[in-house]
Amino acid sequence: IGSVSRSSWPVALGFDVRNRKARRMTASARHGLDLVHQFSDLQAHRNGETTTIVRGEGVHVFDAEGNRYIDAMSGSSCASLGFRDERLVQAMTEQAGKLPYYHLFAQKSHEPAERLARQLSAMAPEHLNHVLFANSGSESNDAAIRIVRAVNISRGKPEKRRVIARHAGYHGSTTLSASVTGQAHMRFGSDSVSPDVSFIPEVCHYRHGHDGESEEAYAARCAAELEAAILAVGPDTVAAFIAEPVMASAGCLLPPKGYFQLVDEVLRRHDVALIADEVVCALGRLDSPFGSTRYGLRPDLMTLAKPLTGGYFPLSAVLMTDEIYDTLTLESAKSGLLGHGLTYGGHPIGCAVASAALEIYAQADFRANLHATIATFERHLAAIADCPIVGETRNAGLLGALEIVADKTTRRRFDAMENVTLKIGRALQKNGVITRWTRETVNLCPPLVISEDELEVLFGALRASLDQVAAEVA
Numbered sequence: 001i002g003s004v005s006r007s008s009w010p011v012a013l014g015f016d017v018r019n020r021k022a023r024r025m026t027a028s029a030r031h032g033l034d035l036v037h038q039f040s041d042l043q044a045h046r047n048g049e050t051t052t053i054v055r056g057e058g059v060h061v062f063d064a065e066g067n068r069y070i071d072a073m074s075g076s077s078c079a080s081l082g083f084r085d086e087r088l089v090q091a092m093t094e095q096a097g098k099l100p101y102y103h104l105f106a107q108k109s110h111e112p113a114e115r116l117a118r119q120l121s122a123m124a125p126e127h128l129n130h131v132l133f134a135n136s137g138s139e140s141n142d143a144a145i146r147i148v149r150a151v152n153i154s155r156g157k158p159e160k161r162r163v164i165a166r167h168a169g170y171h172g173s174t175t176l177s178a179s180v181t182g183q184a185h186m187r188f189g190s191d192s193v194s195p196d197v198s199f200i201p202e203v204c205h206y207r208h209g210h211d212g213e214s215e216e217a218y219a220a221r222c223a224a225e226l227e228a229a230i231l232a233v234g235p236d237t238v239a240a241f242i243a244e245p246v247m248a249s250a251g252c253l254l255p256p257k258g259y260f261q262l263v264d265e266v267l268r269r270h271d272v273a274l275i276a277d278e279v280v281c282a283l284g285r286l287d288s289p290f291g292s293t294r295y296g297l298r299p300d301l302m303t304l305a306k307p308l309t310g311g312y313f314p315l316s317a318v319l320m321t322d323e324i325y326d327t328l329t330l331e332s333a334k335s336g337l338l339g340h341g342l343t344y345g346g347h348p349i350g351c352a353v354a355s356a357a358l359e360i361y362a363q364a365d366f367r368a369n370l371h372a373t374i375a376t377f378e379r380h381l382a383a384i385a386d387c388p389i390v391g392e393t394r395n396a397g398l399l400g401a402l403e404i405v406a407d408k409t410t411r412r413r414f415d416a417m418e419n420v421t422l423k424i425g426r427a428l429q430k431n432g433v434i435t436r437w438t439r440e441t442v443n444l445c446p447p448l449v450i451s452e453d454e455l456e457v458l459f460g461a462l463r464a465s466l467d468q469v470a471a472e473v474a
């Protein structure tokens, strides 16, 4: 192949596929099928149900037909500053004009990565002082798991490598991060459960609390479930527990009161590391710098992504303790290098835009506005809880969800075949709001810069869509 030109290679290979391919391309272009969408219903794309987004401004995105939507999910929970923040665009443009690419391999470094690591360790919980960059939330969780395992190998405990995760948790779409994801339908192509992973139930007092059981008592029961899972496989085999402070994509599942304090005791007792997946929760979303600070987690490793660059560039980070960093340094001395790296991990444009985003998140005005926005968001959520198919509304800061039920008193769910949340999501889009849903919930994760008026419009559309679907399924 090396010596033939690209346009002639099908012929050179002995078969002329050009006509066949041209015919197929016409058909696929008609259906937009040359692009394989992700976490998307591919059959729906074949049926022409594709919304092509062409432009963004503030909390709005516009499709190719000129329709305007409030994006109540901040894209994929990342566009915290909306879809066209000029400060971020400028930071990217300036960096692209100066050093559009460099890596962090082989003793090379660059200023945007060094500056961002400094900013992150300055704002992170006191004991997390070192930052490793990657491109995505998935990769940062992979790296965190690899690091915990490498540290245990270095401590002479190679068998201590198992990870405990929770059902309904989402940690990513690479092989390793998917293996600790507790949503079976999101583990495409992976074995149903990896031998190195154990799952425990998700936490949700509304769904799993017993009649009359306080949140505190429920938290103690959940912590006991975690300890039982560790004991079942043997503490000598368990390396880490991975958890989102608030389970975001599962439908804003909040930790019951006191949960993470009890979890911490269990983990310390059995020498198990805590990986806090803060890919969604960090950087203001929960009205706090990190979910860990809000809920009292003391993670050994913390992963960050989405709002880090406001979604404008793929970048993620793993924050770690001095102790872990020192062990990695010792290990790298043995072989001459840390055996982990990504060509684009800590990309200068991503780091530059992240530095600009962190400066905005830290501004006093920004935080004051966010605080007021959250109060309005909570008022709307409380009001919409009276809809006949809303069992509960939940939120932590500007992350929220509506639990959809067929019967408010018994908390009975709709039959899966009724696709009620899908119907609500579709109605909402027709009413000018884009959101995401699970089988049980409608999720909300609007840009942190959403205004009071825009929240009014969002919740107006939400109520109209809920009423419409409630009437349909009654």
Ligand code: PLP
Binding pocket: 076, 135, 136, 137, 138, 139, 141, 170, 171, 172, 173, 244, 248, 249, 277, 278, 279, 280, 305, 306
């Ligand atoms: N962790 C959490 C909590 C997430 O919500 C996500 C993505 O939705 C990920 C990890 C994976 O991030 P990415 O899609 O950037 O790989």
